[in-house]
Amino acid sequence: MSLFSTIRSYFKEQRFKSQFLLLRMHLNIADSITLFVYTLTQIVWLITYQWHGGDLLCRICKFFYTFSFYLNSFINSGIALDRACNTYNVNSRKAIEKVMRRVKKMVAVSYISASLFSAPQLFIFRLYVYLMPGEENLNSMYGKCFNLIKQCYRQCTPIWTIYKYELFQEASRSDQNQYRNKRLIEVKLNKIKQWEIVASCIHLLLVFWVPSLIITLSYVAVIYRLKKFARKKGFIKGKKISRDDDMPEVNTVMTASQSQQTSKPGSAFDIPYMELLKLPADETMTKETNKSNQILTSVSTQVTIQRATKLTMFQIAKYQAAVILIAYLTLWTPYNLMAFISIIAPLNSSFNELLYKTLPFLNALIVLNTVINPIIYGFFEKQTSIEK
Known part of the structure; x- marks a missing residue:
């Protein structure tokens, strides 16, 4: 429902807000993939405790699991970059005209990057079938137990787990005197663990830590720019300057003292305004002047209201973007931090055991x-x- 509402708003709302709505729409798409692909399959998987979808579905599901997380992170990074770019290009009309093209490019890059970084999951994960003891060919990569459903244990698992399990099985079958054979198995096992650590670190860096760094730097740049802008342009000698991101305008409010200073005698335009009102004037001209003043006042009021409404709505969009990013960092940081610690922690440490118990809960966040x-x-x- 949120996705359809965002799409409808994207085509109905004013142009100044459509760039954020476009990013929000694609963030909704990433959220929908997470809810309807990742969450539903995980629920079924937990109920059955085995993978009954086959090898192809195993690889496809793992691809979309990772794709949704990458896309979510990259779109959030795009929102932060969009805020920063708008702040630094506030005085450039040419840059404002290119806002939508820039946002569309960021969205395209997000989808392409998410697809490329998720592609390795198609090769890392596969179906592994374990035949219960008592059957021939105890272990099989793709399974030979179509008629032995009850005797088989099927799981969608990464190749690291499969290779480590097979090496452990080979080591357990080796004789005590075959020291050299066991040494070779240990070397292979260490290489597999190293590759697993490298792959996990790269995944965590790309899916969370790099996007988080981009988000943080973008908002540091926004805060720095706003403070610098406030020092240079804000409230200097009674002048109040207000700008919005899409139409760089300057509204100057003069104080009473400035008004008196501009009406000092010494020029042809120094006749006091109240004295001008006392000058005789034609009645028809006076009526037309009053009518023109009323029209100008009405138009000026409408323009002022439109500008104020536009500024307020744009501020709401800014606050919404900030809240979305805060929620992202708050809910994603615990899992990714603990997952990174679990990679570098000793395998047999008690802390690592605690991590394996808490990681599923943190992943739910x-x-x-x-x-x-x-x-x-x-x-x-x-x-x-x-x-409105």
């Missing part, structure tokens, strides 16, 4: 992020409708 995002959208949609 990432899924919770996909549920919280629509709530954030709904809250700010109400604020937008109130402002």
Whole structure:
């Protein structure tokens, strides 16, 4: 529902807001993949405790699991970069005209990058079938137990787990005197563990830590730019300057003292305004002048209201983007931090055992992020409708 609402808003809302709506729409797509592909299959998997989908579905599901997480992170990075670019290009009309093209390029790069970084999952994961003891060919990579369903244990697992299991089995079958053979098995096992650590570290860096760094640096740049802008342009000698990201305008409010200074005698335009009102004037001209003043006042009021509404709605979009990014960092950081610690922690440490128990719960927080995002959208949609 949130996805359809965002698509409808994208085509209905004003142009200044459509760039954020475009990013939000694709963030909704990533959330939907997480909910309907990752969450549902995980629930079925936990109930059956085995993988009954076959080898092809195993690889495809693992691809989309990773793809949804990458896409979510990259779109959040795009939102942060969009905020930073808007802040630094506030005075450039040419840059403002290219905003939508820039956002579309970021979305395209997000999808391409998510697909490329998820592609290795098609080769890392596969179906492994274990035949219960008492059967011939105890272990099989793709399975030979179509007629022995009850005697088989099927699992969608990474190749590291398969290779380590087979090496452990080979080591257990070796004689005590075959020291050299066991040494070779140990060397192979260490190489497999090294490759597993490298792959896990690269995955964690790309899926969370690099996007988090981009988000943090983008908002540091935004804060720095706003502070610098406030020092240079804000509230200097009674001048209040306000700008928005899409239409760089300057509204100057003059104080009473400045108004008196500009009306000092010494020029042809120094006649006091009240004295001008006392000058005799034609009645028809006076009526036309009053009518023109009323029209100008009405138009000026409408323009002022439109600008104020536009500025307020754009501020709401900014706050919404900030809340989305805060929710992302809050819910994603615990799992990725603990997952990184589990990689570098000793295999037999008690802390590692605790991590393996807590990681599934922390992973659920990432899924919770996909549920919280629509709530954030709904809250700010109400604020937008109130402002309208």
